Amino acid sequence: ICGGLFFKQWYQRRVRGLYLICSDLVFVLLFPHLLLVVHFPERANRYGFGVGFSLALLLRILAGEPVLGYDAIIKFPGYQYPEGSDIGVQKFPFRIFCMLLHLGLVILVSFLADLANQKGYLTGKWDILGEYLDSDNKPSTTVIENSCPANQPNKVVPLDGKVNVSANGHGGQESSTV
Numbered sequence: 514i515c516g517g518l519f520f521k522q523w524y525q526r527r528v529r530g531l532y533l534i535c536s537d538l539v540f541v542l543l544f545p546h547l548l549l550v551v552h553f554p555e556r557a558n559r560y561g562f563g564v565g566f567s568l569a570l571l572l573r574i575l576a577g578e579p580v581l582g583y584d585a586i587i588k589f590p591g592y593q594y595p596e597g598s599d600i601g602v603q604k605f606p607f608r609i610f611c612m613l614l615h616l617g618l619v620i621l622v623s624f625l626a627d628l629a630n631q632k633g634y635l636t637g638k639w640d641i642l643g644e645y646l647d648s649d650n651k652p653s654t655t656v657i658e659n660s661c662p663a664n665q666p667n668k669v670v671p672l673d674g675k676v677n678v679s680a681n682g683h684g685g686q687e688s689s690t691v
Contacts, residue, residue: 541573591604
C-alpha cells in the first residue's frame with residue numbers, strides 16, 4: 514500500500530510538472546505566433562518566425578527548469594538557491610521576458626527581411642525560405658482581398674483579373690472575371 518501511494522504521488526507530481534512545462538512553452542513559443550498571425554499578419558513572415566522561435570526556445574532552455582531538475586545557465590536578476598537545494602529559482606519574470614523578446618524579434622527580423630527584399634538582396638536563390646516566391650519560383654502575384662467574415666465568402670484575387678470565390682476560403686469551382 515505504501516509503495517502504491519508513493520508511486521501515485523510521484524506520478525502525479527511528474528504529470529503536473531510536465532503540464533506546467535507544456536503550458537510554459539505554449540506561452541513563450543506559440544502565443545507570439547498566434548497573436549501576430551491573427552491580428553498583425555502583415556508584420557510577420559517566415560524569417561521572423563524562425564529567428565524568434567529559435568532564440569526564444571534557446572533562452573527558455575538556458576533559463577533552467579526545476580521541474581526537470583536542471584539548473585539555469587542564464588541567471589536573471591534575483592536568482593536564488595533555496596536552502597539545501599542544488600537547483601535555483603528564477604525570481605525575475607523570465608517567461609514574460611522570453612515571450613516579449615520573441616514577439617519583438619519576429620517583428621524586427623520580419624521588417625528587416627522585407628526591407629532586404631525591397632532592396633533586392635532577398636530574392637531568387639537567397640530567399641531560402643521561399644517567403645517572397647510563389648510555387649513556380651516567381652515573385653508572388655496573389656493578393657488576399659478580404660479576411661472572410663463569417664457571412665461572406667473569401668475572395669482571392671490574382672493580378673490576372675480572375676476572381677476565385679469560395680465559401681470555405683480554400684478555393685472553389687466557381688470562377689468569374691472582375
